[in-house]
Amino acid sequence: MGNKMMRCAVAALFIVCSLTCPALARPANADPGAQADRQSLERTTQAIRDAFGRGDVAAIVALHRPDVVKYFGGANVVLGREDLRRGLLKTFRNTKMEFVDHHLESLVFLGDTAVETSIFTIKTTPKAGGRSTLAHGRAMVVYVKSKESPTGWQSVREMAQAAP
Secondary structure (H helix, E strand, O other): OOHHHHHHHHHHHHHHHHHHOHHHHOOHHHOHHHHHHHHHHHHHHHHHHHHHHHOOHHHHHHOEEEEEEEEOOOOOEEEOHHHHHHHHHHHHHHEEEEEEEEEEEEEEEEOOEEEEEEEEEEEEEEOOOOOOEEEEEEEEEEEEEOOOOOOOEEEEEEEEEEOO
8 A cells, every 4th residue: 555545544544533432533632621630640650759759658658548558579569558658657767869860651541540551760868878870660559539638649559570
């Protein structure tokens, strides 16, 4: 099939899809609700990163559902808010952590649920002194809308791994 014929076929397919499914023909930002969801989720993810930089356990915990589950590889699994709180208190007792980079790879909204994948870099510095280290990772986080969250969203599931 030649280039001209291929372009015509793609254009015809788009027109058919647009007529049979009008939502495909609208730009994603045309829905004011979708834009508001994106902005409030961005506030949520920024609030989590900022709270890590401050070592603010209460703020981090408030942005997670009571039944949160986080998988960080091997046996490193966080089950619930209380487990998250204990782990953060232990970590922040000896270490300062801050997100120094966050790159959004993908984001999809499915009703009151959002799934985000991102590449991040966290700088950890021992509070007793010593050299800082950088950890690079990729995370997939599932958020749900919540009236209990100060930003409108809470994390319910997360998986993290080393970044490529």
